[in-house]
Amino acid sequence: MAISPEIIKYFSSLIERETGIQYGPVNQHLLENRLRDLAKTLGFADVAMLWAEVQSRGLRGVERDTILDLATNNETSFFRDPEVFEFFKNVFVPQCTTPGRPIKIWCAACSTGQEPYSLAMTFDQLALAGMPRSYDLVATDISERVLKQAREGLYSQLEIQRGLAATLLLRYFEQTAVEGSSAPKFRVKPELKRSLSFQKLNLLEPWVNKGPFDIVFCRNVLIYQDVESKKKIISRLAGTLAPGGYLVLGGAESLLGLSSDFDMQLHGKACVYRLKALARASA
Numbered sequence: 001m002a003i004s005p006e007i008i009k010y011f012s013s014l015i016e017r018e019t020g021i022q023y024g025p026v027n028q029h030l031l032e033n034r035l036r037d038l039a040k041t042l043g044f045a046d047v048a049m050l051w052a053e054v055q056s057r058g059l060r061g062v063e064r065d066t067i068l069d070l071a072t073n074n075e076t077s078f079f080r081d082p083e084v085f086e087f088f089k090n091v092f093v094p095q096c097t098t099p100g101r102p103i104k105i106w107c108a109a110c111s112t113g114q115e116p117y118s119l120a121m122t123f124d125q126l127a128l129a130g131m132p133r134s135y136d137l138v139a140t141d142i143s144e145r146v147l148k149q150a151r152e153g154l155y156s157q158l159e160i161q162r163g164l165a166a167t168l169l170l171r172y173f174e175q176t177a178v179e180g181s182s183a184p185k186f187r188v189k190p191e192l193k194r195s196l197s198f199q200k201l202n203l204l205e206p207w208v209n210k211g212p213f214d215i216v217f218c219r220n221v222l223i224y225q226d227v228e229s230k231k232k233i234i235s236r237l238a239g240t241l242a243p244g245g246y247l248v249l250g251g252a253e254s255l256l257g258l259s260s261d262f263d264m265q266l267h268g269k270a271c272v273y274r275l276k277a278l279a280r281a282s283a
Contacts, residue, residue: 003032003035003036003047003048004048007035007047007048007051008023008028008031008032008035010051011031011035011067012028012031014059014064014067015031015067015068016226018064018068018202018204019068019072019142019202019204020203020204020224020225020226020229020233021072021224021225022224022225022226034070035047035050037070038050038066038067038070041066041070042062042063042066065144068142068143069142069143069144069145069146072109072142072143074111074112074143074146075111075220076111076112076114076115077114077159077162077163078114078117078118078160078162078163078164078168079114079118079163079164080114080115080118080163080219081219081250081251081270083268083269083270084219084248084270084272085118085119085122086267086268086270087267087268087270087272088119088122088215089122089125089126091267092214092215092246093122093123093126093131093133094131096133096214096215098214098242102133102134102135102136102195103133103134103135103136103214103215104135104136104138104211104212104213104214104242105119105135105136105137105138105213105214105215105216105217106137106138106139106140106210106211106213106215106216106217106240107119107137107138107139107140107217108140108201108203108216108217108218108221108237109140109141109142109203109218109219109220109221110139110140110141110146110147110150110198111141111143111146111150112146112149112150112155112159113139113146113149113150113151113153113198114155114159114162114163115139115217115219116137116139116150116196116198117153117172117188117192117196118163119137119217120137120192120193120195120196121168121172121192123135123195124172124192134195135195136195137195137196137197138197138199138210139196139197139198139199140198140199140200140201141198141200141201142200142201142202142203143200144200147198147199147200150198151198152187153187153188153192153193154176154178154185154186154187154188155173155185155186155187155188156183156185156186157183157184157185157186160173160186169186172188172189172192173186173187173188173189174186174187174189175187203218203221203233203236204229204232204233207236210240211239211240211241211242212240212241212242212243212245213240213241213242213245214241214242214245214246215241215245215246215247215248216237216240216241216245216246216247216248217248218233218237218247218248218249219248219249219250219253220250220252220253221233221250221253222234222249222250222253222258223250223252223253227258230258231258231259234247234255234258234259234261235259235261238259238261238262238275241275242275243275243277244274244275244277245274245275246272246273246274246275247262247272247273247274247275248272248273249271249273251271255273261275261276262274262275262276263276
């Protein structure tokens, strides 16, 4: 059954207001599918019944949180865009000198945790190669559901197969059984979590500046935002970076026309943005 334009407009406006994520004609089918999932999750026969309930008594907290959760794109994998991790391992870490403190990293919109765990594995591999470096990694996301999985570090066979080499699986994960499921699961070993913390955070809402960070990963977030939200997020990210700090965006994202606070750099196939000294001083 088709969802009425009135319902689509209400939920798309709510999602954009709360998260900055835009659903227009090009991706409206995604919103429709997610609204059907939402209605099913909340126990309604269809979206029209969910809509009628919202109109009669307003939007409750659990429904609001579930809507925002389902609206976000949680697509991720281990070592996604390998060239980014090559830059991190071969360029960023060797040149990052932070006397008296660990390297500070922020993974914004970390989803189910594959990105921060990939970075943690990279640090351990560098230590094995004779380049031990201490670090402090903060990973955030708007969705409590994906953060729960990230904190647990528990992944399915399919999730493990996406980007994770067999040698890394053997070193950093333990196979485990999960009650109610015959399929094996793989859990991150505790030592990989020692320098990681996971927190809930909406990039459009006020946040406590935990910087200065030496590098911020904010990949595949801006692509879903309107121009003003993009500018707002980028400006605030710049304010969290240490002088000369790096910002890493998704492969389809760019700062062109959005910010003059960064210099674009190419390292092999990796495109990254380095904060200008004067930009940090004025942030």
